[in-house]
Amino acid sequence: MDAQQLNLIYLIIAAAIATFATRVGGYVLITQLKHIPPRVEAALNAVPAAVLTTLVAPAFVYGGYDVAASMLVAFAVGLRFSTLRMLLVGWVAVMTIRHLIL
Amino acid sequence: MNRDEFREGVRGGFPIMVAASPFGALFGALAVDNGFSIADAVFMSAAVYAGASQMVGIELFGNNVQPWLVVLSVFAVNFRHVLYSASIAKHIRHFTLVQKFFAFFLLIDPQYAESERRAERGLPVSFSWYLGFGLIIYFPWLVNTAIGAVFGQLIGDPKAIGLDVLLPIYFLGLVLGFRKRDRFLPVVAVSAFASVAAMHFVGSPWHVSIGALAGVLLAACLPQEPGRSEMPAVEKEA
Structure with missing residues (x-):
């Protein structure tokens, strides 16, 4: 090893x-x-969304227009449906852009 | 050990296991894509056993982020478990120390949610039930990781088959899962802006800590609303 x-x-x-x-x-x-101080609790409460956002936003901005477009499509799906469907639709979108449109 | 309660737990955990399976396989495939061996991937699933944070871990590892920041990010993504273990305390007080150890190790989102629901309905949260529920999810999680990792190794260019968009979309799904929390929009907006700016001016991997810190500080500084609920809401990990 x-x-x-x-x-x-x-x-x-x-x-x-x-x-x-x-x-x-x-x-x-x-x-x-x-008792946990309310501001501490509010800060802790915000941690997951804050961390995860930093893995999403730069990919959207710097990942290229094909990635950005499929993320937008997945976002729309995610407002109503599960993460699994977001992945499926987002994947179909990026494959369509890369292999059929380009 | 009570066999009937164990079986009841297995039955309850089964649909969760089925729902989590694709994510186990996805983790395996993406872990290999980020420089893990099959054994590394399975080891991580076995030792960490927290899907979202595992995804975060491999993403950061693949980007050569400093190890301490990888561990800190895993910790941050899993932080909600603190609320779960605080809230579940009253239901598992009768567990022995060893039983508590296993109980906390297996404390994933659905395990917490179902334990609370069971207690709410007046049913006993016995160790037999808890273990049955947990193990029917735990072991298939490892198997699915291995299956995904084997397939991941067969894949040459992840971009050609669209694998590269899956992690950002998965994380986007997780972010959306938090949208019912207080101050969600301002936190996300500030973290998004700060991480994009940090990526541009400082570079990866600092965009993660800078962006996260900006959102967390904002949440602490915004006016506090009184009367928050006592029981933590369960976010769906997948």
Whole structure:
């Protein structure tokens, strides 16, 4: 096993520990303290959407017009339907643009 | 161990397992596409067991983001579990320490939601039921990861078959899943703008931390509305 491979294993283990910490954390917290300051709670509440947005917006802006177009189509689908349908429709859209239109 | 309750859990978890299967396979294929081996992909599914954060992890890893930032992002995406484990505490107080360990390891979104629902209906949240529900989702998740990874290795150019758009669209779906939360629009708008600007002026991977920080700070600074619900809402991961 080379060093790079080993680093990936360590990375996965660290990610697993971080994930487990979130799954135990609330239990530990709730048994320790009764009240979380509202601003802290609001900040924590915003974390997932904020992080995930940073993986979406740059791909949309810098990913090329084919990616942007299929993301727009998927967005419209996602307002009504499941993520699985978004993926399916978005994939069909990008394949159509790449192989049929170009 | 109560066999009937275990079986009841398996029956309850089955549809979730079916629904999650394509995502397990998708994760496997994209992980291989981002430089993972099949074994790495299965190991990550087995050890982390949180689909959305696994996707985030491989995306950042594939972009050579610093390891600490990968782990921090996984932590951030999984942060909602803190609310789940806080809220579920009253239902699993009777578990032994070892049982609690397994319970928390398996605490994914549907596991939380179904446990709350079960308690709400006055049914016992027994360890047998909990384990049956969890394991019928856990093991197929690993198998599907492996299947996806094997297929991923057969794929030459991911762009030619449109694989590259799947992650951004998947993340877009996750973002949309949070749209009922307070301050969703301002947070997303600010994070989007900040991440695009950071990508342009600073470069990858800093767009992730800069963009996320901007949204989180905004949420903390906006006027707070009183009277938030006690029980955390379950976001659908997939």
